[in-house]
Amino acid sequence: MTKIALAIHGGCGVMPEGSMTPEEWEGARRDLAAALRAGYTRLQAGDSAVDAVEAAVVVMEDSQHFNAGHGAALNENGVHELDASIMDGTTLEAGAISASRAIRNPIKAARTLMEDGRAVYLTGPAADRFAEAKGLQIEPQSYFTTLKRVEALEAMKRHAADGTEGTENEKHGTVGAVALDAAGHLAAATSTGGYNNKPDGRVGDSPVIGAGTYARDGVCAVSGTGKGEFFIRYVVGHEIASRMAYLKQDIATATEGLINHDLAPHQIGAGLVAIDAQGIAVAPYNTPGMFRGWVTPEGKGFVATHERVYEIEL
């Protein structure tokens, strides 16, 4: 059995520490820890990296703290349109759902589509119909709505009217996971409500294979968060894998290169989690904080929102 490892993020749309109460931060860390445990338990049981990333993402989709599933962002019309994707690094099979208005756990629909195999991408009402036909849970729009996102949409509309800049938290967020399983396989998964006040029908990077999500055995698995248009233009996930495969960069160099060099001139919020074939995980970001967590190949678990890192019981 090779080593197992896992890393998750709950988005880089995180406020400066003083702007939320310690209890609120604690609540977010608790849900990060639950997501980490959900994924790690699967890896420990000998299940696949795909199983682990899906399990971790489902917990974060169900949490109100993160912009995915329940608690997702609202678009310019006050509607939730959800994007998600999953990729198996062994077969390079992938499944992605975009602009779903009703799937409780979009990551489950992405996985089901990957296994169905007839398409990589399904979008809009067809994605919702596919999920329903496959027996996945369907919800009314109200299930996804939280007060925090309603306020963020109002704030973003105000910023648009006065030409001011929104905070990272008002703007966006996403959840994602990457894993190395006991058989040495890699997988990645990402799920998001996208941007608050995003245009009707806008699809971000999270469901775009190679941009917000990418996995390739022997190289790396990547899940991104940040202004999706730039992740799509730079094909961030695949670019990191290419630099590692062709330039022989290590995972820290390849990911820092993208976040701190290539994306830096665009002055956008950006972050990601990535893991290499040995289970080394990194979580670079350029915003005040990023919800994140990881389990090392030695079996130690950690969660963090800002610089301070907390060790957790697994």
Ligand code: ASP
């Ligand atoms: N990447 C997501 C999107 O553009 C948003 C985020 O991660 O903050 O849809």
